[in-house]
Amino acid sequence: MALLGFSAGIPFLLVFSTLTAWLTEAGVKRASIGFFTWIGITYSIKVVWSPVVDRLILPFITKRMGQRRSWMLFAQAMIASGLVGMALTNPSIHLAQMALFALLVAFGAATQDIAIDAWRIESVSVERQAAMSAVYVFSYRMAMIASGAGALRLATWFSWQQVYCIMAASIGIGMITVLYTAEPVRLRERYNVLMEQRVQSFLLRNQHLPVRIRNMMAWLIGAVVCPFVDLFERYGKRAIIFLIIIGGFRICDVSMASMAIPFYIDIGFTKGQIAAISGVWGVLMAISGAMIGGLLVPRIGLLRLLMIGAILFPLANLLFGVLATISQPQLWMLTIPISIENLCGGFGMAVLIAWMSSLTNSSYTATQYAVFSSLMTLPAKFVGGFSGLVVDAHGYAFFFVYVSSLGIPAIVAVAYLLKTDSIIIVNANSVSTD
Numbered sequence: 001m002a003l004l005g006f007s008a009g010i011p012f013l014l015v016f017s018t019l020t021a022w023l024t025e026a027g028v029k030r031a032s033i034g035f036f037t038w039i040g041i042t043y044s045i046k047v048v049w050s051p052v053v054d055r056l057i058l059p060f061i062t063k064r065m066g067q068r069r070s071w072m073l074f075a076q077a078m079i080a081s082g083l084v085g086m087a088l089t090n091p092s093i094h095l096a097q098m099a100l101f102a103l104l105v106a107f108g109a110a111t112q113d114i115a116i117d118a119w120r121i122e123s124v125s126v127e128r129q130a131a132m133s134a135v136y137v138f139s140y141r142m143a144m145i146a147s148g149a150g151a152l153r154l155a156t157w158f159s160w161q162q163v164y165c166i167m168a169a170s171i172g173i174g175m176i177t178v179l180y181t182a183e184p185v186r187l188r189e190r191y192n193v194l195m196e197q198r199v200q201s202f203l204l205r206n207q208h209l210p211v212r213i214r215n216m217m218a219w220l221i222g223a224v225v226c227p228f229v230d231l232f233e234r235y236g237k238r239a240i241i242f243l244i245i246i247g248g249f250r251i252c253d254v255s256m257a258s259m260a261i262p263f264y265i266d267i268g269f270t271k272g273q274i275a276a277i278s279g280v281w282g283v284l285m286a287i288s289g290a291m292i293g294g295l296l297v298p299r300i301g302l303l304r305l306l307m308i309g310a311i312l313f314p315l316a317n318l319l320f321g322v323l324a325t326i327s328q329p330q331l332w333m334l335t336i337p338i339s340i341e342n343l344c345g346g347f348g349m350a351v352l353i354a355w356m357s358s359l360t361n362s363s364y365t366a367t368q369y370a371v372f373s374s375l376m377t378l379p380a381k382f383v384g385g386f387s388g389l390v391v392d393a394h395g396y397a398f399f400f401v402y403v404s405s406l407g408i409p410a411i412v413a414v415a416y417l418l419k420t421d422s423i424i425i426v427n428a429n430s431v432s433t434d
Contacts, residue, residue: 004072004116004181005136007174009143011079011109014167015039015102018151019086022160026092036099039106044378046110050370051227053114066183068122071115073178076171078108083168087161112174117373118366121357122184127298133353134294137346138287145283146170149275227364227371234361238420241413242359245306246372247379248410249352252313253345254380256320256403259387263320263396267329277335282342289346293354302355307414309348314407316341321400352376 013019015036023033053071057063062070082105091098120132147167154163209217232239264274296305319337323329356372383406391399 001120001132001135002139003173003177004119005139006143006146007076007171007177008109008113008116008136009140010147010167010170010174011083011105011112013144013148014083014086014151014164015106015109018148019102021152021155023091023098025160026090028091028095032095036102039099039102042103042106042110043113044374044381046114047367047370047374049111050114050367053111053370054118054227054364054366065178068115068119069178069181069183072112072119073175075108075112075115076174076178079105079112080168080171080175082108083164083171087164087168113373114366114370117357117369119184121360121365121369122362123182126354126358129357130297130302130350130354131294133357134290134350136353137290137349141283141287145280149280227361227367230361230364231359231368231371235359238417241416243375244413245310245410245417246352246356247375248407248413249306249310249348250313250376251380251383251410252317252403252407253341253348254377255384255387255406256317256400257384259391259396259399260320262391263324264334266396267324267326269329269331269334273331273334277331277338281335282338285339285342286346286349289343289348290350291346292343293347293350297351297354302351302358303414303418305351306355307411307418309344309351310407310411310414312344313348314404314411316344317400317404317407321397321404324396324400 016039019036020033023036054067057067058070058074061073064070065073082101082103085101085104086098089098089101116136120136121129124132151163151167154166158166235242260278261274264278293305293309316337319340323333323337326333356369356376359372360368387399387403390402394402
Protein backbone atom coordinates (compact mmCIF):
# COMPACT_ATOMS: atom_id res chain seq x y z
CA MET A 1 0.00 0.00 0.00
CA ALA A 2 2.88 2.36 0.76
CA LEU A 3 4.47 1.79 -2.64
CA LEU A 4 1.17 2.09 -4.51
CA GLY A 5 0.32 5.26 -2.56
CA PHE A 6 3.67 6.72 -3.62
CA SER A 7 2.89 5.91 -7.24
CA ALA A 8 -0.50 7.60 -6.87
CA GLY A 9 0.96 10.77 -5.36
CA ILE A 10 3.75 11.38 -7.88
CA PRO A 11 1.64 12.71 -10.81
CA PHE A 12 -0.56 15.11 -8.81
CA LEU A 13 1.75 18.14 -8.55
CA LEU A 14 3.46 17.42 -11.88
CA VAL A 15 0.33 18.66 -13.66
CA PHE A 16 -0.33 21.47 -11.14
CA SER A 17 2.08 23.62 -9.14
CA THR A 18 5.31 22.03 -10.43
CA LEU A 19 4.10 22.41 -14.01
CA THR A 20 3.17 26.06 -13.41
CA ALA A 21 6.75 26.72 -12.27
CA TRP A 22 8.08 25.24 -15.53
CA LEU A 23 5.57 27.19 -17.63
CA THR A 24 6.43 30.43 -15.84
CA GLU A 25 10.14 29.98 -16.49
CA ALA A 26 9.34 29.16 -20.13
CA GLY A 27 7.65 32.55 -20.51
CA VAL A 28 4.09 31.30 -20.88
CA LYS A 29 1.46 33.97 -20.16
CA ARG A 30 -0.29 33.84 -16.80
CA ALA A 31 -3.69 33.65 -18.48
CA SER A 32 -2.62 30.49 -20.31
CA ILE A 33 -1.13 29.01 -17.14
CA GLY A 34 -4.45 29.58 -15.37
CA PHE A 35 -6.28 27.43 -17.90
CA PHE A 36 -4.03 24.49 -16.97
CA THR A 37 -5.82 24.29 -13.60
CA TRP A 38 -8.84 22.88 -15.45
CA ILE A 39 -6.85 19.69 -15.91
CA GLY A 40 -7.52 19.03 -12.22
CA ILE A 41 -11.23 18.51 -12.94
CA THR A 42 -10.19 15.08 -14.23
CA TYR A 43 -9.71 13.89 -10.64
CA SER A 44 -13.20 15.04 -9.64
CA ILE A 45 -15.07 13.41 -12.53
CA LYS A 46 -13.37 10.03 -12.46
CA VAL A 47 -16.69 8.50 -11.44
CA VAL A 48 -17.71 8.86 -15.11
CA TRP A 49 -15.36 6.10 -16.28
CA SER A 50 -15.07 4.14 -13.02
CA PRO A 51 -17.62 1.52 -14.26
CA VAL A 52 -15.25 0.80 -17.13
CA VAL A 53 -12.38 0.17 -14.68
CA ASP A 54 -14.71 -2.01 -12.60
CA ARG A 55 -15.93 -4.19 -15.44
CA LEU A 56 -14.03 -3.86 -18.72
CA ILE A 57 -11.48 -6.60 -19.36
CA LEU A 58 -8.26 -5.33 -20.93
CA PRO A 59 -7.00 -7.49 -23.80
CA PHE A 60 -4.09 -9.80 -23.04
CA ILE A 61 -3.18 -8.54 -19.55
CA THR A 62 -6.41 -8.90 -17.50
CA LYS A 63 -6.48 -12.69 -17.91
CA ARG A 64 -2.88 -12.90 -16.73
CA MET A 65 -2.95 -10.29 -13.94
CA GLY A 66 -6.56 -9.83 -12.85
CA GLN A 67 -8.94 -6.86 -13.05
CA ARG A 68 -7.31 -4.55 -10.48
CA ARG A 69 -3.65 -5.17 -11.25
CA SER A 70 -4.12 -4.92 -15.01
CA TRP A 71 -5.84 -1.54 -14.74
CA MET A 72 -3.21 -0.23 -12.32
CA LEU A 73 -0.44 -1.22 -14.72
CA PHE A 74 -2.31 0.23 -17.71
CA ALA A 75 -2.87 3.53 -15.88
CA GLN A 76 0.78 3.71 -14.79
CA ALA A 77 1.84 3.21 -18.41
CA MET A 78 -0.38 6.17 -19.37
CA ILE A 79 1.19 8.34 -16.65
CA ALA A 80 4.76 7.46 -17.60
CA SER A 81 4.04 8.00 -21.32
CA GLY A 82 2.40 11.36 -20.62
CA LEU A 83 5.33 12.53 -18.47
CA VAL A 84 7.83 11.52 -21.15
CA GLY A 85 5.69 13.34 -23.72
CA MET A 86 5.74 16.46 -21.55
CA ALA A 87 9.52 16.15 -21.18
CA LEU A 88 9.91 16.06 -24.98
CA THR A 89 7.69 19.13 -25.48
CA ASN A 90 8.79 22.76 -25.50
CA PRO A 91 5.92 24.63 -23.80
CA SER A 92 6.91 28.01 -25.23
CA ILE A 93 6.40 26.64 -28.76
CA HIS A 94 3.92 23.76 -28.43
CA LEU A 95 1.70 24.75 -25.50
CA ALA A 96 -1.37 22.88 -26.77
CA GLN A 97 0.68 19.70 -27.10
CA MET A 98 1.93 20.16 -23.55
CA ALA A 99 -1.69 20.50 -22.35
CA LEU A 100 -2.68 17.26 -24.11
CA PHE A 101 0.18 15.32 -22.53
CA ALA A 102 -0.65 16.83 -19.12
CA LEU A 103 -4.26 15.75 -19.63
CA LEU A 104 -3.06 12.21 -20.42
CA VAL A 105 -1.07 12.20 -17.15
CA ALA A 106 -4.09 13.43 -15.15
CA PHE A 107 -6.43 10.92 -16.79
CA GLY A 108 -3.98 8.09 -16.11
CA ALA A 109 -3.51 9.26 -12.51
CA ALA A 110 -7.27 9.41 -11.86
CA THR A 111 -7.68 5.95 -13.40
CA GLN A 112 -4.85 4.62 -11.24
CA ASP A 113 -6.61 6.07 -8.18
CA ILE A 114 -9.79 4.18 -9.07
CA ALA A 115 -7.93 0.87 -9.43
CA ILE A 116 -5.78 1.37 -6.29
CA ASP A 117 -8.81 2.26 -4.18
CA ALA A 118 -10.61 -0.87 -5.38
CA TRP A 119 -7.51 -3.02 -4.73
CA ARG A 120 -7.14 -1.57 -1.20
CA ILE A 121 -10.78 -2.14 -0.27
CA GLU A 122 -10.84 -5.71 -1.60
CA SER A 123 -7.46 -6.76 -0.20
CA VAL A 124 -8.12 -6.43 3.55
CA SER A 125 -11.00 -6.53 6.02
CA VAL A 126 -12.97 -3.47 7.14
CA GLU A 127 -11.05 -3.41 10.45
CA ARG A 128 -7.78 -2.86 8.57
CA GLN A 129 -9.03 -0.19 6.17
CA ALA A 130 -8.04 2.67 8.49
CA ALA A 131 -4.49 1.35 8.73
CA MET A 132 -4.34 0.97 4.95
CA SER A 133 -5.69 4.50 4.41
CA ALA A 134 -3.21 5.91 6.94
CA VAL A 135 -0.31 4.32 5.07
CA TYR A 136 -1.80 5.55 1.80
CA VAL A 137 -2.02 9.16 3.07
CA PHE A 138 1.56 8.94 4.38
CA SER A 139 3.07 7.65 1.13
CA TYR A 140 0.90 9.95 -1.02
CA ARG A 141 2.15 12.98 0.92
CA MET A 142 5.76 11.79 0.64
CA ALA A 143 5.30 11.47 -3.12
CA MET A 144 3.93 15.03 -3.24
CA ILE A 145 7.09 16.25 -1.48
CA ALA A 146 9.17 14.38 -4.08
CA SER A 147 7.21 15.74 -7.07
CA GLY A 148 6.85 19.22 -5.56
CA ALA A 149 9.79 20.47 -3.52
CA GLY A 150 11.97 17.60 -4.80
CA ALA A 151 11.28 18.39 -8.46
CA LEU A 152 11.92 22.11 -7.88
CA ARG A 153 15.25 21.27 -6.27
CA LEU A 154 16.17 18.96 -9.16
CA ALA A 155 15.30 21.75 -11.57
CA THR A 156 18.19 23.79 -10.13
CA TRP A 157 20.61 21.09 -11.27
CA PHE A 158 18.94 19.71 -14.39
CA SER A 159 16.65 20.98 -17.13
CA TRP A 160 12.88 20.67 -16.71
CA GLN A 161 12.87 18.07 -19.47
CA GLN A 162 15.32 15.91 -17.51
CA VAL A 163 13.35 16.41 -14.28
CA TYR A 164 10.15 15.11 -15.90
CA CYS A 165 12.03 12.12 -17.30
CA ILE A 166 13.23 11.34 -13.76
CA MET A 167 9.65 11.64 -12.48
CA ALA A 168 8.46 9.32 -15.27
CA ALA A 169 11.07 6.76 -14.19
CA SER A 170 9.79 6.95 -10.60
CA ILE A 171 6.44 5.54 -11.78
CA GLY A 172 8.40 2.30 -12.22
CA ILE A 173 8.12 1.88 -8.42
CA GLY A 174 4.39 1.39 -8.81
CA MET A 175 4.76 -0.86 -11.84
CA ILE A 176 7.15 -3.21 -10.05
CA THR A 177 4.82 -3.26 -7.03
CA VAL A 178 1.88 -4.25 -9.23
CA LEU A 179 3.86 -7.07 -10.80
CA TYR A 180 4.83 -8.52 -7.41
CA THR A 181 1.58 -8.03 -5.51
CA ALA A 182 -1.46 -10.33 -5.48
CA GLU A 183 -4.83 -9.79 -7.12
CA PRO A 184 -7.54 -9.55 -4.43
CA VAL A 185 -10.30 -12.12 -4.33
CA ARG A 186 -13.61 -10.50 -5.32
CA LEU A 187 -16.57 -12.01 -3.50
CA ARG A 188 -19.83 -11.51 -5.32
CA GLU A 189 -22.65 -11.49 -2.81
CA ARG A 190 -25.72 -13.59 -3.56
CA TYR A 191 -27.83 -10.43 -3.35
CA ASN A 192 -25.92 -8.82 -6.22
CA VAL A 193 -26.05 -11.94 -8.33
CA LEU A 194 -29.83 -11.85 -7.90
CA MET A 195 -29.96 -8.13 -8.53
CA GLU A 196 -28.16 -8.50 -11.80
CA GLN A 197 -31.05 -10.62 -12.90
CA ARG A 198 -32.24 -7.14 -13.94
CA VAL A 199 -29.71 -7.54 -16.73
CA GLN A 200 -31.01 -10.98 -17.65
CA SER A 201 -34.56 -9.66 -17.55
CA PHE A 202 -33.59 -6.84 -19.90
CA LEU A 203 -32.06 -9.32 -22.34
CA LEU A 204 -35.20 -11.47 -22.31
CA ARG A 205 -37.53 -8.50 -22.83
CA ASN A 206 -35.53 -7.06 -25.71
CA GLN A 207 -34.72 -10.07 -27.86
CA HIS A 208 -35.96 -8.14 -30.88
CA LEU A 209 -32.94 -5.81 -30.69
CA PRO A 210 -29.68 -6.62 -32.54
CA VAL A 211 -27.35 -8.78 -30.44
CA ARG A 212 -24.58 -6.17 -30.22
CA ILE A 213 -26.94 -3.45 -29.02
CA ARG A 214 -28.55 -5.77 -26.46
CA ASN A 215 -25.18 -6.84 -25.09
CA MET A 216 -23.88 -3.26 -24.93
CA MET A 217 -26.97 -2.01 -23.09
CA ALA A 218 -26.93 -5.00 -20.75
CA TRP A 219 -23.27 -4.23 -19.92
CA LEU A 220 -24.16 -0.60 -19.20
CA ILE A 221 -26.99 -1.64 -16.88
CA GLY A 222 -24.72 -4.01 -14.96
CA ALA A 223 -21.78 -1.59 -14.80
CA VAL A 224 -23.51 1.77 -14.31
CA VAL A 225 -27.08 1.28 -13.09
CA CYS A 226 -26.65 -1.67 -10.72
CA PRO A 227 -23.96 -0.02 -8.50
CA PHE A 228 -26.26 2.94 -7.79
CA VAL A 229 -29.34 0.77 -7.33
CA ASP A 230 -27.35 -1.47 -4.97
CA LEU A 231 -26.30 1.50 -2.83
CA PHE A 232 -29.85 2.72 -2.22
CA GLU A 233 -31.39 -0.75 -1.90
CA ARG A 234 -28.84 -1.77 0.75
CA TYR A 235 -29.03 1.42 2.81
CA GLY A 236 -32.38 2.97 1.86
CA LYS A 237 -32.86 6.55 3.04
CA ARG A 238 -29.64 6.31 5.06
CA ALA A 239 -27.74 6.49 1.75
CA ILE A 240 -28.80 10.15 1.50
CA ILE A 241 -27.30 10.80 4.96
CA PHE A 242 -24.10 9.08 3.82
CA LEU A 243 -23.87 11.35 0.77
CA ILE A 244 -24.44 14.47 2.90
CA ILE A 245 -21.58 13.42 5.19
CA ILE A 246 -19.22 12.66 2.32
CA GLY A 247 -20.03 15.90 0.48
CA GLY A 248 -19.78 18.06 3.61
CA PHE A 249 -17.04 16.39 5.65
CA ARG A 250 -14.10 18.18 3.96
CA ILE A 251 -15.93 21.28 2.77
CA CYS A 252 -14.24 23.45 5.45
CA ASP A 253 -10.78 22.16 4.64
CA VAL A 254 -10.97 22.40 0.84
CA SER A 255 -12.92 25.69 0.71
CA MET A 256 -10.34 27.57 2.77
CA ALA A 257 -7.36 26.11 0.89
CA SER A 258 -7.58 28.54 -2.03
CA MET A 259 -7.28 31.53 0.33
CA ALA A 260 -4.70 30.07 2.71
CA ILE A 261 -1.51 31.21 0.94
CA PRO A 262 -2.88 34.69 0.08
CA PHE A 263 -3.90 35.02 3.75
CA TYR A 264 -0.43 34.10 5.00
CA ILE A 265 1.17 36.62 2.63
CA ASP A 266 -1.32 39.40 3.37
CA ILE A 267 -0.70 39.23 7.14
CA GLY A 268 3.05 39.60 6.59
CA PHE A 269 4.76 36.21 6.34
CA THR A 270 7.44 35.53 3.72
CA LYS A 271 7.32 32.79 1.09
CA GLY A 272 10.22 31.03 2.83
CA GLN A 273 8.41 30.98 6.16
CA ILE A 274 5.21 29.75 4.51
CA ALA A 275 7.09 26.99 2.66
CA ALA A 276 8.81 25.79 5.85
CA ILE A 277 5.70 25.80 8.05
CA SER A 278 2.95 24.93 5.59
CA GLY A 279 4.89 22.84 3.08
CA VAL A 280 7.24 20.74 5.22
CA TRP A 281 6.00 20.91 8.81
CA GLY A 282 2.36 20.83 7.71
CA VAL A 283 2.92 17.64 5.71
CA LEU A 284 4.59 15.95 8.68
CA MET A 285 1.65 16.89 10.90
CA ALA A 286 -0.83 15.55 8.33
CA ILE A 287 1.06 12.26 8.22
CA SER A 288 0.99 12.09 12.04
CA GLY A 289 -2.75 12.71 12.05
CA ALA A 290 -3.32 9.95 9.50
CA MET A 291 -1.32 7.49 11.59
CA ILE A 292 -3.28 8.41 14.73
CA GLY A 293 -6.55 7.83 12.88
CA GLY A 294 -5.35 4.48 11.58
CA LEU A 295 -4.39 3.32 15.06
CA LEU A 296 -7.59 4.47 16.78
CA VAL A 297 -10.22 3.04 14.40
CA PRO A 298 -9.95 -0.61 15.60
CA ARG A 299 -10.07 0.59 19.23
CA ILE A 300 -12.82 3.25 19.15
CA GLY A 301 -14.84 2.56 16.02
CA LEU A 302 -15.41 4.38 12.75
CA LEU A 303 -18.56 6.38 13.51
CA ARG A 304 -17.28 7.86 16.77
CA LEU A 305 -14.03 8.92 15.14
CA LEU A 306 -15.98 10.25 12.18
CA MET A 307 -17.86 12.54 14.59
CA ILE A 308 -14.59 13.70 16.14
CA GLY A 309 -13.19 14.46 12.68
CA ALA A 310 -16.34 16.31 11.60
CA ILE A 311 -16.04 18.56 14.68
CA LEU A 312 -12.28 19.09 14.43
CA PHE A 313 -12.33 20.40 10.84
CA PRO A 314 -14.43 23.51 11.63
CA LEU A 315 -12.65 24.15 14.94
CA ALA A 316 -9.25 24.07 13.22
CA ASN A 317 -10.42 26.69 10.70
CA LEU A 318 -11.64 28.96 13.49
CA LEU A 319 -8.02 29.23 14.69
CA PHE A 320 -7.17 31.00 11.45
CA GLY A 321 -10.03 33.40 12.16
CA VAL A 322 -8.36 34.24 15.48
CA LEU A 323 -5.04 34.75 13.68
CA ALA A 324 -6.73 37.16 11.25
CA THR A 325 -7.67 39.47 14.16
CA ILE A 326 -4.06 39.88 15.36
CA SER A 327 -2.36 43.01 14.00
CA GLN A 328 1.25 41.76 14.04
CA PRO A 329 1.31 37.94 14.18
CA GLN A 330 4.56 36.16 14.94
CA LEU A 331 5.82 32.95 13.36
CA TRP A 332 4.73 30.73 16.27
CA MET A 333 1.21 32.09 15.85
CA LEU A 334 1.20 30.74 12.29
CA THR A 335 2.76 27.43 13.31
CA ILE A 336 0.03 26.53 15.81
CA PRO A 337 -3.05 26.77 13.53
CA ILE A 338 -1.21 25.16 10.59
CA SER A 339 -0.06 22.30 12.83
CA ILE A 340 -3.54 21.71 14.24
CA GLU A 341 -5.27 22.07 10.86
CA ASN A 342 -2.95 19.56 9.17
CA LEU A 343 -3.07 17.15 12.13
CA CYS A 344 -6.87 17.22 12.05
CA GLY A 345 -6.87 16.99 8.27
CA GLY A 346 -4.70 13.87 8.20
CA PHE A 347 -6.74 12.28 10.99
CA GLY A 348 -10.06 13.10 9.32
CA MET A 349 -8.97 11.85 5.91
CA ALA A 350 -7.78 8.49 7.27
CA VAL A 351 -11.07 7.96 9.10
CA LEU A 352 -13.23 9.18 6.19
CA ILE A 353 -11.44 6.93 3.68
CA ALA A 354 -11.87 3.92 5.96
CA TRP A 355 -15.58 4.71 6.49
CA MET A 356 -16.27 5.21 2.77
CA SER A 357 -14.45 1.96 2.06
CA SER A 358 -16.73 0.11 4.49
CA LEU A 359 -19.80 1.32 2.57
CA THR A 360 -18.82 -0.21 -0.75
CA ASN A 361 -20.03 -3.53 -2.09
CA SER A 362 -17.28 -5.88 -3.29
CA SER A 363 -19.24 -6.43 -6.50
CA TYR A 364 -18.99 -2.73 -7.43
CA THR A 365 -15.99 -1.53 -5.45
CA ALA A 366 -14.38 0.78 -8.00
CA THR A 367 -17.59 2.45 -9.13
CA GLN A 368 -19.10 3.06 -5.71
CA TYR A 369 -15.87 4.32 -4.15
CA ALA A 370 -15.28 6.62 -7.14
CA VAL A 371 -18.74 8.10 -6.51
CA PHE A 372 -17.79 8.76 -2.90
CA SER A 373 -14.34 10.22 -3.62
CA SER A 374 -15.70 12.49 -6.37
CA LEU A 375 -18.49 13.74 -4.12
CA MET A 376 -15.92 14.34 -1.38
CA THR A 377 -14.28 17.18 -3.36
CA LEU A 378 -16.80 18.50 -5.90
CA PRO A 379 -19.08 20.54 -3.55
CA ALA A 380 -16.04 21.90 -1.70
CA LYS A 381 -14.34 22.99 -4.93
CA PHE A 382 -17.52 24.65 -6.15
CA VAL A 383 -18.01 26.57 -2.88
CA GLY A 384 -14.29 27.36 -2.74
CA GLY A 385 -14.59 29.20 -6.05
CA PHE A 386 -16.46 31.99 -4.25
CA SER A 387 -13.93 32.30 -1.43
CA GLY A 388 -12.18 35.33 -2.96
CA LEU A 389 -15.49 37.20 -3.22
CA VAL A 390 -16.26 36.51 0.46
CA VAL A 391 -12.83 37.77 1.56
CA ASP A 392 -13.09 40.92 -0.56
CA ALA A 393 -16.55 41.68 0.82
CA HIS A 394 -16.12 40.82 4.50
CA GLY A 395 -12.43 40.18 5.29
CA TYR A 396 -10.47 37.13 6.39
CA ALA A 397 -11.88 36.84 9.93
CA PHE A 398 -15.46 36.56 8.67
CA PHE A 399 -14.33 34.20 5.88
CA PHE A 400 -12.88 31.64 8.30
CA VAL A 401 -15.99 31.76 10.49
CA TYR A 402 -18.14 31.33 7.37
CA VAL A 403 -16.06 28.39 6.16
CA SER A 404 -16.24 26.74 9.57
CA SER A 405 -20.03 27.00 9.55
CA LEU A 406 -20.13 24.96 6.33
CA GLY A 407 -19.14 21.89 8.36
CA ILE A 408 -22.30 21.94 10.53
CA PRO A 409 -24.45 19.78 8.19
CA ALA A 410 -21.85 16.99 8.29
CA ILE A 411 -21.75 17.12 12.11
CA VAL A 412 -25.55 16.88 12.29
CA ALA A 413 -25.62 14.00 9.79
CA VAL A 414 -22.98 11.99 11.68
CA ALA A 415 -24.85 12.62 14.95
CA TYR A 416 -28.01 11.28 13.33
CA LEU A 417 -26.16 8.12 12.25
CA LEU A 418 -24.76 7.61 15.74
CA LYS A 419 -28.24 7.95 17.24
CA THR A 420 -29.97 5.64 14.76
CA ASP A 421 -27.20 3.03 15.00
CA SER A 422 -27.51 2.97 18.79
CA ILE A 423 -31.28 2.48 18.47
CA ILE A 424 -30.76 -0.39 16.03
CA ILE A 425 -28.26 -2.04 18.39
CA VAL A 426 -30.60 -1.68 21.40
CA ASN A 427 -33.54 -3.11 19.46
CA ALA A 428 -31.41 -6.00 18.19
CA ASN A 429 -30.30 -6.81 21.74
CA SER A 430 -33.86 -6.71 23.07
CA VAL A 431 -35.03 -9.07 20.31
CA SER A 432 -32.22 -11.53 21.01
CA THR A 433 -33.00 -11.38 24.75
CA ASP A 434 -36.71 -12.08 24.12
